[in-house]
Amino acid sequence: MDKRKASDEFEIDPNAPARLVDRFGFVKQDQTNSPEGFKSRPTNEHEREERRVKKWRKMIGVGGSDWKHYVRRKPHVVKRRIRKGIPDCLRGLVWQLISGSRDLLLMNPGVYEQLVLYETSASELDIIRDISRTFPSHVFFQQRHGPGQRSLYNVLKAYSVYDRDVGYVQGMGFIAGLLLLYMSEEDAFWLLVALLKGAVHAPMEGLYQAGLPLVQQYLFQFEQLVKEYMPKLGEHFSQEMINPSMYASQWFITVFSYSFPFPLALRIWDVFLYEGVKIVFQIGLALMRFCHDDLIKLPFEKLIHALKNFPEEAMNPDTLLPLAFSIKVSKRLEELDQEYEKRNEGSLQKSGSTHKRMISSRLKQFGGKP
Known part of the structure; x- marks a missing residue:
């Protein structure tokens, strides 16, 4: 499966007029070329963010190798730093670590691909109908049948097959869409599984059950x-x-x-x-x-x-x-x-x-x- 981050796959219609987006990829309501935005953020803010990133990289280790050890040794430090906000460049990785989804991914090689490519879902038409309603102002999801909408469809379809009792319910798309902005399809799928099945906290599946x-x-x-x-x-x-x-x-x-x-x-x-x-x-x-x-x-x-x-x-x-x-x-x-x-x-x-x-x-x- 493609392991690239969703945020690295933006495709915009070349015939569409250029639009200003914020630093998260959402089209700005105000399309005037104002100086606001991440490029004009104060130098001291950039420096502060760089210091935070260094602390976080030291805390999680290469690819998250030190994470569990650090959490056991200094849980209060971890909690305090998370409450202050995870650096955006590390958010996808840290979300996988704190949710338990990384472990699920490693324990289930090939399962996501099987669900996407070889299984059918009774919810497929419902998912297709709702795709364009998920983060419609974000450039990743705006292109009809583009990479964002395809990835979102794949994740939701895979989950509806993985858990046929829940299937697909409106509202799940926003959770899957949010995850896809920070990680690959397969990573987003396993984080969705971790949430609904309760890998770390109480399972969320009751939000979507009959x-x-x-x-x-x-x-x-x-x-x-x-x-x-x-x-x-x-x-x-x-x-x-x-x-x-x-x-x-x-x-x-x-x-x-x-x-x-x-x-x-x-x-x-x-x-x-x-x-x-x-x-x-x-x-x-x-x-x-x-x-x-x-x-x-x-x-x-x-x-x-x-x-x-x-x-x-x-x-x-x-x-x-x-x-x-x-x-x-x-x-x-x-x-x-x-x-x-x-x-x-x-x-x-x-x-x-x-x-x-x-x-x-x-x-x-x-x-x-x-």
Whole structure:
């Protein structure tokens, strides 16, 4: 299989007009030739980034050879550095190391190629239909039937064959697409497997299984956390009949890769792959806390809009992430997990069908039937 990084394979229609892109490959909305962008970043920022890269290279070793040893010796250093952000040039490799996907790849030689070339999937038409809706403003995925869309199709098709119980569900494309921007098809596939099957953290497959059981659980937990951590806002949501399925489903289904600013999404993914799903709850609560005084004044329709369109200042990674880290949720999430299981045996079974219908309507944002 081709081991080249997706980011090294950009192909743009030669007849298309030249377009300005940001340093991540997304077409800029403002096409004026402004001085903004990575080429004009201050010299001291470049120097600081180079120092960070050197530290990280020393920490992971050649090809990740020293990683496990370093994590065992200095776990707090690793956690602190990941929370500060993984250097972009090393992000793909580090993601594979912290997710456990590198081990899966090494243990399963030839499996990905077999799935892509020799197996068929019942989800192939659904995947083809949704391909163009995944990161449509990124140059890698814009060309119809281009390398980006082909790679995305291959990864999603391979997973739908690998796990026929899950198959393919809208929203998975954004996760696979994000991974493909930092690694090869085969690497992206095994990272997707590591996430959904739980190589390191709790498996994510329940986000995409029939009935969306894990989405329902996470929304229940998040609603309780809002009520407990910000009771006035929780009461206001209740009065306005706002529940998390109206705005937060995609947060969990795509881990913020669907609509959040890309630099913020990357920083969240750095932490998510190392610490698990708790960061999704922390980010959601941090946004609520940051915008608390504004949200508590809004009626239903404006609330829905605000919860899907947070202000730019709230989306600054250097502001939002420290706030998120200050919100401790691990113990309470475990308690709510147990509470959900007990309640789900009875009263929540009836409300679950309602939640499922609302969640399904949110999935239509990604295109097609849920």
